[in-house]
Amino acid sequence: MSARLVHIYLPDSQIGRLEEILPRHTRRYWRETVPGGQEKYSCIVQQRYTERLLEELENAFDALDSFTVCVMKLEAVMPPVHETSDTELLLDRDLPPPNALERFFSRDRLSTDELYEDIEESIHVRPSYLLTVGLSAIIAGLGMRSGQTAVVIGAMIIAPLLGPTMGLALAATVGNSKLGKQSAFTLGIGCLVAVLAGWVIGQLVAIDPLVPELRNRTAVQLSDVALALACGAAGVLAFSRGASLALVGVMIAVALVPPLAAAGIYTGAGYLVAGANAMFLFVVNLVCVNVAGIAMFLIQGLPPKSWRLTGGILAIWAFVLIALTSMMAGRIFLGWGSWDALLSYFGEIG
Template identity: 75%
Template sequence: MPARIVQIFLPENQIGQLETILPRHTRRFWRESVPGEHEKYSCIVQQRYTERLLVDLDEAFGHIPSFTTYVAELEAVLPPLQENADTELPLSRDLPPPTWLERFFSRDRLSTDEIYDDIEDSLKLRPSYLLTVTLSAIIAGLGMRSGQTAVVIGAMIIAPLLGPTMGLALAATVGNWKLGSQAMVTLAVGSALSVLAGIAIGVIATIDPLTPELRNRTLVQPSDVALALACGGAGVLAFSRGASLSLVGVMVAVALVPPLTAAGIYTGAGYPAAGANALFLFTVNLVCVNVAGILTFLFQGLPPKSWRMTASIILVWLLILTLLMSMMAGTIFLDIGSWDSLIGNIAPAE
C-alpha cells in the first residue's frame, strides 16, 4: 500500500485548526513538542490522499511564514492501512465522490508537489544537461548510421529530453505559464544541440542515406502517430507513479532524439529535404506526446488551475496535430515530399 509520512511544523496557536484538517486525510497522526513556539505533527497518509492534504494545508496555513511541511515515502507500515470502499476517507469539500475509474487511476499517483519536484531540477540549463544531450545525440546518431538498434535504444536511457517534455505537458495541464516557458526553452536548446550533433556526424562521417535506421526517421505513417501517443501516455503514467526515470526516458526520448539527430545527419551529409522530413516526424511526435501527456495527467485527476485555460491549450495542440496529420496524408496519398521523390535515385553505399 503506497503511503507517505507527512511532517508538519506549525505555531501552537494554529494546532486547533490543524487537528480538524488531519482526520479528513489520515487515520494515524501524533504530536511532538519541539523547541520554540512550534509543534510538530507527524502523520501517515495513503498516497492517494496526499494531494488533497497538501492543498488543505496550503490554503489554511500557507500565509504563515514559519509553517513547513515535509513529505517522504514510506517503504512499509504496520499494521497495514486497509484501502477499500469501506475505509475510504470522506472528501474535504462538498464534491461528488470519485467514480471507480477515477479512484482506480489516481490511487497510486504522486502528488502534484512531488511531480513538480521531480521535474523542476531537469528544467535548468546546466552544463551537465547540455553535455548529456550532446552525447546522447552522438550515440544515437552513430547507432543509426551503423544500423544498430540496440545502440539507439541505449542512448535513450540517458533521457536528456525527459524533463522538458514532461514539464511542458504538466505546465499545460495545471496552467503554469512560468513552468511552461522554462520547459520550452530547455527543450528548444536540447533539440538544437541534437540537430547540431547530427550535422557534425553527417559532415565528418560517410553516410548511407538508405540505412534503414536513418531512413525510417524520414517516414511519417499513421503507426508513428499511434506510437507517439502511446509513448506520451505510458511515459506520464510511469512518471507520475515514481517509476525508474530510465524507463520513462526510453518511452519518451525514443520518439524525439533520433528524428532530431537524423535531421542533422541528413542535412550535414547534403540531403536537406530528407532532413526536413525527419524534423517533420519529430514535430508530429512532440505534439502527440504532449496531447497524450496532458490527457493522461487529467485522467489521473491532476487539478488544473483553470479548466478554460487547460481546455484551450489542448484544443490548440489538437488543431496542430490535425494540420500535421493532413500534411502526412498528403505525403502518403499524393506522394508529396516522399522519400522516393526526394532521394530515391541514390544507390546504397557499397
C-alpha cells in the same frame, strides 16, 4: 500500500486548525513538541490523499513563516491501512464519491508537489544538460548510421529531454506559465544542440542514407503517430507513479532524440529534403507526446487551476496534431512521402 509519511511543523497556536484538517486526509497522526514554540505532527497519508492534504495545508498556513511540510515515501506500514469504498476519506460530504475509474487511475499517482520536485532539476539549461543532450544525440546518430539498434536504445536511456518534455505537459495541465516557459526554452535549446550534434556527424562521417535506422526517420506514417501517442501516455503514466527515470526516458526519447539526430545527420550530409522529413517527424512526435501527456495527467486526476485554460491548450495541441496529420496524409496521397519518392531522391543526390 502506497503511502507517504508527512511531517508538519507549525506554531502551537495553529494546532486547533490543523487538527480540524488532518482527519479529512489521514486516519493516523501523532503530535510532539519541538523547540522554538513549534509543534510537529507526523501523519501516515495514503498516496491518493497526499495531493489534497498538501493543497489544504498550503491554503491554510502558507502565510506563516515557520510553517514547513516534509513528505517522505513509506515502504511499509504495520498494521496496514486498508481502504474500501465505504471507508474512504471524503474531502466534502456534499460531493459524490469518486467512481471506480477515478479510483483506479488516481490511487498511486504522485502529488503535484512531488512531480514538480522531480522535474525541477532538469528544466534548467546547465552545462551538464547541454553535454548530455549532445552526447545522447551523437550516440543515437552513430547508432543509426551503423544500424545498431542497441546503441540507439542506449542513447535513449540517457534521457536528456525527459524533464522539459514532462514539464511542458505538466505546465499545460496545471496552468503554470512559469514552468511552461522554462520547459519550452530548455527543450528548444536541447533540440538545437541535438540537431547540431547530428550535423557534425553528417559533416565528418560518411553515411549511407538508406540504412533502415536512418531511413525510418524520414517518412511519417500513421503508425508513427500511434507510437508517439503511446510513448507520451506511457511516459506520463510511469513518471507520475515514480517509475525509474531511465524507463520513462526510453519512452519519451524513442519519439524525440532519433528524429532530431537524423535531421542533423541528413542536413550535414547534404540530404536537405530527408533532413526536413526527419524534422517533420520530430514535430509530429512532440505534439503527440504533449497531447497524450496532458490527457493522461487529467485522467489521473491532476487538478487544473483552470479547466478553461487547460482545455484550451489541449485543444490547440489537438488542432495542430490534426493539421500535421492532414499534411502527412496529403504527402502520402501525392506520393511525396512514399518510399519510392525517397529512394528516387537519394538516387538523384547520390
